[in-house]
Amino acid sequence: EAQVTQNPRYLITVTGKKLTVTCSQNMNHEYMSWYRQDPGLGLRQIYYSMNVEVTDKGDVPEGYKVSRKEKRNFPLILESPSPNQTSLYFCASSLYGQGGNTYEQYFGPGTRLTVT
Amino acid sequence: AQSVAQPEDQVNVAEGNPLTVKCTYSVSGNPYLFWYVQYPNRGLQFLLKYITGDNLVKGSYGFEAEFNKSQTSFHLKKPSALVSDSTLYFCAVRVLSGSARQLTFGSGTQLTVLP
DSSP states (O other), X not given: OOOEEEEXXXXXXXXXXXXXEEEEESSOOSEEEEEEEETTTEEEEEXXXXXXXXXXXXXXXXXXXXXXXXXXXXXXXXXXXXXXXXXXXXXXXXXOGGGGGGSOOEEOOOEEEEEO | OOEEEOOOSEEEEETTSOEEEOOEEEOSSOOEEEEEEEOTTSOEEEEEEEOSSOSEEEOGGGOEEEEETTXXXXXXXXXXXXXXXXXXXXXXXXXXXXXXXXXXXXXXXXEEEEO
């Protein structure tokens, strides 16, 4: 089954304790992205990657890191989480290639993060 | 910078009536427009997209959307609403120009279909 998986689905942590949220897709997609969803703000893009070793900042990258060492994986790293990073996080992937920006994205189920 | 506006946080419609969820956008260049739906405790699911060609786009579950370049709008429509259509809808825009290869979402519209 074609899917995007995220782990963990729920996480409660304390300020300053480094954490990683994993994202994996089995569709051989070039493009992957991380979003955070907050009430009234919709989804805001954190980082995206157009292929292995190619990443770029989205609209709200502060406090986050990403890496793309393999095509299927795109982990999100919070080196020193703070309470304002409490949010619902989504990973997504899509084809890129010749179609460029025309392809729809496939989303993971989300990770609900609480930082106290 | 590109942006998307969904002017209505909440839309209520009676079952069987037509529904419209509004979306307007602002981009430099030709837009690629998308509608996604989000069911509770799940990720977003793709509904339909406009890339080029016919301004009326048909998608999943009987939904369609009309692209209007002069009004910079991409409203989502369905001729006859179902109670099961009640959920959160997001409009999104993407454009290929320079480094603007991001997908920008609107703030979402909660659709409630009343039985």
